[in-house]
Amino acid sequence: MWRTRPWVIATAEHQLREYAVNLPGRLRRRLGEFYPVPDVGLPDFEVRAWLVRLADRLRDSVETGHAPSPATPQTHWEWTACSPGLAQFLGGWFSQDMPEEFEDHDDALRGYLTTPSLG
Known part of the structure; x- marks a missing residue:
């Protein structure tokens, strides 16, 4: 994203923070309003802090201009x-x-x- 649409990084950071503050319940996910958070190997009570840490890393990347080196896609x-x-x-x-x-x-x-x- 850094090389083609860098503004998406800032948008993702904002969305992660909003999601962390307002984690959707089962009903909102079932209605299709939100996607469930993928299993990141953390207990449910630690997911919110993980989302905030991820948003912090994105913000740091935007502020410093540090982008990952190009690599072969893996997923x-x-x-x-x-x-x-x-x-x-x-x-x-x-x-x-x-x-x-x-x-x-x-x-x-x-x-x-x-x-x-x-x-």
């Missing part, structure tokens, strides 16, 4: 963030329905490359 989210077109291609064009829409893999690739704004 699904990182791959999708750095290569959204590739994620869409692999996730959508080679789905279970591919044989119903295209004759073979080469045909699917041609379809992707000739679709405006995708290829």
Whole structure:
């Protein structure tokens, strides 16, 4: 994010602080208003402090301008963030329905490359 959308870091810091102050209950998560916090290996009573520490690290990064060194993406989210077109291609064009829409893999690739704004 630092190299493509640095303002997102400050927005994430703000959102983490808001989430830490107003942790949503089960009903609000069930209604889809909030996503549950992923299991970070901490007991529930320590999650709020962890969110604040994470927000502090983001703020420090924004204030000092220190960004992590570029690295190969490791998670699904990182791959999708750095290569959204590739994620869409692999996730959508080679789905279970591919044989119903295209004759073979080469045909699917041609379809992707000739679709405006995708290829």
